[in-house]
Amino acid sequence: MSEQQPENLDQIVHVDCNACGSEMVYDPGKQLMLCHHCGNTQDLPKASDRVIERSISEAMQLEQTALGFGADTKVFHCNSCGAETAVNLETVTFECPFCSSTNVNEEAQETRVVRPSGVLPFKISRPQALEKFRTWIKKGFFAPSKLKKLAKLDKIHSVYLPFWTYDADTASQWTAMSGRYYYETQTYTDNEGNVKTRQVQKTRWYPSSGYYQHHFNDVLVLGSHGLTQNFAEKIFPFELAEVLNYDARYILGHESEVYQKDVQEGYGVADGIMDAHIRNAVVRQIPGDTYKNLHINTHKNRITFKHILLPIWIAAYKYNNKVYKFLVNGQTGKINGKKPVAWWKVALIVAIVGGGIAAAAFFLGGN
Secondary structure (H helix, E strand, C coil), X not given: CCCCCCCCCCCEECCEXXXXXXXXXXXCCCCEXXXXXXXXXXXCCCCCCCCCCEEHHHHHCCCHXXXXXXXXXXXXXXXXXCCEEEEECCCCEEECCCCCXXXXXXXXXXXXXXXXXXXXXXXXXXXXXXXXXXXXXXXXXXXXXXXXXXXXXXXXXXXXXXXXXXXXXXXXXXXXXXXXXXXXXXXXXCCCCCEEEEEEEEEEEEEEEEEEEEEEEEEEEECCCCCCHHHHHCCCCCCHHHCEECCHHHHCCCEECCCCCCHHHHHHHHHHHHHHHHHHHHHHHCCCCEEEEEEEEEEEEEEEEEEEEEEEEEEEEEEXXXXXXXXEECCCCCEEECCCCCHHHHHHHHHHHHHHHHHHHHHHHHC
């Protein structure tokens, strides 16, 4: 096919090298299209003029029946070897089973109401991601010693995951009871019959109220069910100013997903993130030493969204028949992962600390 992205979304995106005819893929290290056969490279556009915000009311008015979720297939004709195979319409990236050529099924995005407006290309290469995993897997006192053998793991996947971003202007009125501490002198009799005094903390309550205004920009919500929002957030932030216009060629050589969490469900997550931020900000405004009966009334308007694909390296490994995941931010290299715990090491530390406390108490008691 042509080296340019096809206008006809029924086509399969596959780029052949104009020097030797072999397939080209996007290379994170060079940040170019690369032919691994002859080393030829091809630049990609860097425009971002189509990465725009849309009113969330547009998407929420679309009926769910228009989503077209299904297991329909299409016949794919491979330009590399001539074979024809059936491809699930929701499969974004796939290999030809006969020649292993890499392809992107643009029509997969058509099974969703909202197509991506932007993509953030990979910058972290596979060797860099593997090295981060090998370094991370060797660290951690509480991890089982045998876990270090997994440092040889080379199965790590480069995946473009679907994300939503949300913007909103918010205005919040709040009321609360503010409390200020004061102290009173209290007289008491100890166990030996001695009369003594001590300072007792009291709280004086009074009503307070205020106003908080904030603009939220690019609240990021994962559109996949494969990872939890909290787990993905550990590798935030992404430099979203570098998001480019969606171009399927950036996906060649990598995996990709279509979203399962739609724009409305994603906004439910974003709404909770905004409310948590607002509450924390309001708590900082409340005068005094403590508070109670806090009530916040927030109005959100000018709510917009966009749908983008972000790069993440994912490794999954097993230990004692349990799966653990490891992530690398494909743009910044920030990592997050889970490890099993060797509970005998935890028990050993508890015993050592407990023994030290007991010894200290015995020594102090003796003196």
